[in-house]
Amino acid sequence: MQSTLPLRPPAHRVDPRARQWWRLRGLGVAAVVALPQLVVALVLGGPLWLWATLIATVVVGVGYAAVVPEILFRIHRWEVTDEAVYTLSGWLVREWRIAPISRVQTVDTEHGPLQQLLGLASVTVTTASARGPVAIRGLATAEARELARQLTETTQATPGDAT
Amino acid sequence: MRREGPVTDWRRLDPRMIVVAPVHALIRLVPLLLIVLVTGRSGDPTRVWISLGIAGLVVVGGLIRWRTTRYRITPERVELHSGWIRRQRRSVPRDRIRTVDLTATLLHRAFRLNVVVVRAAEHGGEHSGLNLDAVSGAEAELLRRELLRHSAAPSEDPAEPQPEPGPTELARLDWRWLRFAPLTFSSLAGFGAIAAAAFNLLLELGVTPRELGGAAFRLLNGTGWTLLVVSALLLAVIGSSALFVARWWGYRLTREPDGTLRVRRGLFTSRSLSVAEDRIRGVGVHEPLLLRAGRGAQTRALAAGLGRERQGGVLQPPVPRAEAHRVAGVALQAPDPTRTALTAHPHAALRRRFTRALGPAAGVVAAAILLGVLDPTRAWIWPWTPVLLPLAALLALDRYRALGHTLTEHHLVSRLGGFSRRTTALQRNGIIGWRVRQSLFQRRAGVVTLEAVTAAGEGGYEILDIAPATAAGLIDAVGSRTGSG
Structure with a gap:
């Protein structure tokens, strides 16, 4: 059914803890949507349909947290070679991104609060294009630091960004 | 050895700005001043004082602005300091400057002044560029040359000019192109503006347009409606033609001896856009539906810093298709890159x-x-x-018939779009990355969307719905050359 893409999948998976991160994020979003509904339903004695949407929100949130992170973990991959940074991400819409090392301008590492809690980090590589950034999310902190160091070293060695 | 001397010193904007800036501001304030003067009790002197006060503040503001604005050009950077209470410092590395625009409104032109707009390539997603409003015409021309000169090339002293060839003319205005004016979006926009103005006027007069519509429905017979439609069309044609003339009067596309492409145009506000030619990463030939129906097109240059505005990088007015493709070739210095035969999509x-x-x-x-x-x-x-x-x-x-792509020796050429068709030729070495996307539906259909990422223009150009193998092939083919490019 599915045509296997001849674009080779990148070599590495992200850290397994990334599943926890995606799960917590999904539940967080569900909570943000569900809480106001719950408050309104309890305090104001809202209409019956509000209970229905509340239940639907909880079911979708829990369902997402149960299923999607596993799928994401299986899809998300990354690879850094001497020539390029290469990532695959997305669930409904898959996206492969390639940024040649010679065109990389900046390398950023970030840790969100949830990521810090789980010991994770993201590395974002930008090029001269606003559409160019390539992000590798859900790496172990040490791995991210090492990767950023290595990328910074290689990119400094190659001048020119084709702007 | 780089040039030292006057250019490295801090310089001020042209002293004539002490006059021009307040006049410019006052012209804009005229409606407000009129309201202050007309309303209020008669015989009350405060309204006169208020008006005089506002005018005085504007003049003082202009003086302060002139006193506090300074710029200088060092061998590495262009720096602009401005502001009195809120100081602003902008600094642009010279090797990132991609275009220099000179514009002059009628008021500026009366004083022989020019606004210089410098646009630079982004760095790490950061937007950069600066405005010098305004300097003398001669200074503007000097800045244009100086700033677009390559930082790598040793800059000669302009005091001893070597025998330089003059600019080469690549295209000039042909009044027959005026026929394309009604086929552009501006004709609709012009018509919309007139309609909106009429609508507002009716509201001001206390007529509800809805009542009026009802009345018109009853009053108008067949001839009346025809007359209404014809006059509306006529208005659109006249409005768009007037806009075309104002915008493209005196249009010339030249190649300057310093290696820049220069577009000059404008009846009231004169504009000159200069792009360093070796910074042009590609061209786009645009054919919006109406223009396409009239067999017309318009070419834009793709370079970093251009493309954010609606008119960003336009190299010509709407012209016959052949002329658009010719200019595209001239800009890329390649034989007909945008007319290459394209591979159809699956x-x-x-x-x-x-x-x-x-x-x-x-x-x-x-x-x-x-x-x-x-x-x-x-x-x-x-x-x-x-x-x-x-x-x-x-x-x-x-x-579907628009879809197509091909890879030539130097360019990635692609075409897409129905309502607004666009043929893009992107230099291979201007491609700085790739995105491949595949939605659920595309996965079922066995196709992907390939986007070539570039620093120029809109930042990315899509090739819709091609086989994954084709996408991989294109990436490999371009990738093998990016290193040497």
Whole structure:
């Protein structure tokens, strides 16, 4: 059914803890949507349909947290070679991104609060294009630091960004 | 050895700005001042004082602005300091400067002044550039040359000019192109502006346009309606032609001896856009539906810093298609890059165009039938809606026929779009990355969307619905050369 893409999948998976991160994020979003509904339903004695949407929100949130992170973990991959940074991400819409090392301008590492809690980090590589950034999310902190160091070293060695 | 001396010193804007800036501001304030003067009790002297106070503040503001604005050009950077209470410091590395625009409104022109707008390539997603409002015409011309000169090349002293060839003219205005003016978006915009103005006027006069509409319905017979439509069309034609003349008067495209492409135009506000030629990463030939119907097109240059505005990087007015392709070739210094034969896209792309056009059209038909069933008084609507289906099918076919791509020795050429068709030729070494996307539907159809990422223009150019193997092939083919580019 599915045509296997001849674009080779990148070599590495992200850290397994990334599943926890995606799960917590999904539940967080569900909570943000569900809480106001719950408050309104309890305090104001809202209409019956509000209970229905509340239940639907909880079911979708829990369902997402149960299923999607596993799928994401299986899809998300990354690879850094001497020539390029290469990532695959997305669930409904898959996206492969390639940024040649010679065109990389900046390398950023970030840790969100949830990521810090789980010991994770993201590395974002930008090029001269606003559409160019390539992000590798859900790496172990040490791995991210090492990767950023290595990328910074290689990119400094190659001048020119084709702007 | 770089040039030292006057250019490295801090310089001020032209002293004539002490006059021009307040006049410019006052002209804009005229309506406000009139309101202050006209309203208020008569015989009350405060309103006169208020007006004088505002005028005085504007003059002082202009003086302060001139006193506090300084700029300088060092061998590495252009720096602009401005502001009194809120100081601003902008600094642009010279090797990132991509375009220099000179504009002059009528007021600026009366004083022989020019606004210099410097645009630079982004760095790490950061937007940069600066405005010098304004310097003398001679200074502006000097800045234009100086700033677009390559930082790498040793800059000669302009005090001893070597025998330079003059600028080469590549294109100039042909008044026959005026026929394309009504086919551009500006004709609709012009018409819309007139309609909106009339609408506002009616509201001011206390006439509810709705009542007026009802009255018109009753009053107008067949001839009346025809007259109304014809006069509206006539207005659109006149308005768009006037805009064309104002915008493109004196249009010239030249190649300057310092290696820049320069577009000069404008009847009232004169504009000059200069792009360093070796910074041009590609061209786009645009054919919006109406213009395409008139066999016209318009070419834009793709360079970093251009492309954010609607008119960003336009190299010419709407012109005959052949002329647009010719200028595209001239800008890229390649034989007809945008007229290369393109590879058609797979059948899946055609199917997807059809489902995407027919789906919504069928939805409209179904909704109209439902409405007819629920409300029999509106049952007359739905028999008209099936006409949407063949229209949608035609649109889909047209959109599919636009799709195409090819890789030439130096360029990645692609075309897409129905309502606004665009042929893009991107230099291979201007491609700084790739994005490949595949939605669930595309996965089922076995196609992907490939986007070439570039620093120029809009930042990315898509090739819709190609086979994954084709995408991988293109990436490999370009990638093997990017290193050497």
